[in-house]
Amino acid sequence: MKITCERSKLVEKLSNVQRAVSPKSNLAALEGIYINAQNGQLELCGYNTELAIKTTLKADVISEGKIVLGARLFTDIVRRLPSQNVTLEVQDNLMVLIKSGSSEFSLAGIDADEFPEIPKIDKPDSIELPCITAKSMIKQTLFAVADTDTKPIHTGTLFDIKKHEIALVSVDGYRMAIRKEKIKEELDIKFVVPGKTLGEVLKLLPDDEDQELKILAGQRHILFDTKEYCIISRLLDGEFLDYKMSIPESFKTKVNVNTKEMLESVERVSLIITERFKSPVRCIISAGITRLSCLTSIGKAYDEFPVSINGEDVEIGFNNKYMTDALKNSDTDEVIIELNGSLSPIKILPKNGDSFLFLVLPVRLHE
Numbered sequence: 533m534k535i536t537c538e539r540s541k542l543v544e545k546l547s548n549v550q551r552a553v554s555p556k557s558n559l560a561a562l563e564g565i566y567i568n569a570q571n572g573q574l575e576l577c578g579y580n581t582e583l584a585i586k587t588t589l590k591a592d593v594i595s596e597g598k599i600v601l602g603a604r605l606f607t608d609i610v611r612r613l614p615s616q617n618v619t620l621e622v623q624d625n626l627m628v629l630i631k632s633g634s635s636e637f638s639l640a641g642i643d644a645d646e647f648p649e650i651p652k653i654d655k656p657d658s659i660e661l662p663c664i665t666a667k668s669m670i671k672q673t674l675f676a677v678a679d680t681d682t683k684p685i686h687t688g689t690l691f692d693i694k695k696h697e698i699a700l701v702s703v704d705g706y707r708m709a710i711r712k713e714k715i716k717e718e719l720d721i722k723f724v725v726p727g728k729t730l731g732e733v734l735k736l737l738p739d740d741e742d743q744e745l746k747i748l749a750g751q752r753h754i755l756f757d758t759k760e761y762c763i764i765s766r767l768l769d770g771e772f773l774d775y776k777m778s779i780p781e782s783f784k785t786k787v788n789v790n791t792k793e794m795l796e797s798v799e800r801v802s803l804i805i806t807e808r809f810k811s812p813v814r815c816i817i818s819a820g821i822t823r824l825s826c827l828t829s830i831g832k833a834y835d836e837f838p839v840s841i842n843g844e845d846v847e848i849g850f851n852n853k854y855m856t857d858a859l860k861n862s863d864t865d866e867v868i869i870e871l872n873g874s875l876s877p878i879k880i881l882p883k884n885g886d887s888f889l890f891l892v893l894p895v896r897l898h899e
Contacts, residue, residue: 533597
């Protein structure tokens, strides 16, 4: 194999593919990046047996071939090369000659046949979403994915696709995030994608209204195709929470809130909350005013802001981080907050439409 390509483009692609490479593995090839030169392109792939990221870039392919190179060192070398172009040449003993300007490196490669085969998606269901819509949906639900494996299925996001609608649902035992969109495909399927996978998809999705993300869902694996990158991941097994049963159907208090105003107020009273000194935020909604207060060993804080309220006055406690996460991901100037007393979940909705729904469980307050 011998190729020449643009160094800056190679660095960009290597940096993204490297995120799917195992930092430590019993199989040396999994600590490397698979490189395949053919048909005027250089294919790159990283794989850790749970997640694979593949991409291609244009190259001047002088002779075709494939090799695996240690991901970290190879990426660091290419990043620091001096010239605009870089040449890779595989020699007979699997040594790879890397040249750029006056710089030259020789790296020991690994036989490409030792690289595990990437899973194929058998008989997949296919849907397409605008990349910018998919990015918004993932961002608005990823924050509520569980980060512990007490119930491993909840370390992922449920894709609930029914007829012409897709809903992404994340839960972690203390909160829930739901984001819905209409789709042109008519399907009836459910699957759970690991949160780590969606985090990588989010980083690789472009802010392009015209570009589509293609999703191919199989029995055990899923593929996200952004055109630039292909992300393949295993799906999570298990019984996901029946999320529809967890959503309160009625409310006694409905509050129209300026999102930015409430977010800034919660952040202000949270200044005296730390990892060491934790306390819920006390929220009293009455007479068109929301009053927030907090008391810890550091001190106490109070703030208030006007709201439009319908229904009963209410006093409720909440975790400051869970509330700020929900407000930051609302993406609307105003939200509706529905409450059903001090012990029922806090329901946060857009003022118009039903594209998202966030639930935050209350925290019991002490006098």
